[in-house]
Amino acid sequence: MTSSDFCVGDPSLPRGPQGYACKDPAKVTTDYFVYTGFRGEKTPNNVFGNNVTLAFSNVFPAFNGLGISMARLDFVVGGVIPIHSHRTSEVLILVKGSIIAGFIDTNNTAYYNRLEIGDVMVFPQAMVHFQINVGKTPATAYVSLNGANPALQLTPTSLFAGNLPANIAQKITLLSRKEVMQMQRIFGAA
Structure with a gap:
């Protein structure tokens, strides 16, 4: 049916x-x-x-x-x-x-x-x-x-929670390495 x-x-x-x-x-x-x-x-x-x-x-x-x-x-x-x-x-x-x-x-x-x-x-x-x-x-x-x-694509988690390497995240966001590492810690990637 x-x-x-x-x-x-x-x-x-x-x-x-x-x-x-x-x-x-x-x-x-x-x-x-x-x-x-x-x-x-x-x-x-x-x-x-x-x-x-x-x-x-x-x-x-x-x-x-x-x-x-x-x-x-x-x-x-x-x-x-x-x-x-x-x-x-x-x-x-x-x-x-x-x-x-x-x-x-x-x-x-x-x-x-x-x-x-x-x-x-x-x-x-x-x-x-x-x-x-x-x-x-x-x-x-x-x-x-x-x-x-x-x-749903959350920009912060797309950048900092996945497998994007820190050096690439740093270049595409203009954040310092320290800031990128901090964001990766917050979102669980580091």
């Missing part, structure tokens, strides 16, 4: 460019269309003072084939989502706190603003962007991305 209405993904099978293979629609229940992973308090747990809860098709298989995904962003006071990019566009709605959010275009023009509860901001496809909690309380935002697998 097949359904032309939806394709709930089967993450136990290999993923292809179009997503996961579809589960048998006869075995799909309403529960597959409900995601509960955003419930409750989320404790920021990293050097950036954030917690990102992803709802991509690998954890919410109903998104498979629909070209959408979501995430919940939680920030401590002063917490950040560091400069990063996706291969998709993103829409953010702030539901708690106050943040500065922005992106930088390919002309190096920064577009940023202080957002308050209920404000929405869009980040165009592939633009590097960021969020900073500038309020006096924790902050929470939800984002939706126009891709089931939008990918």
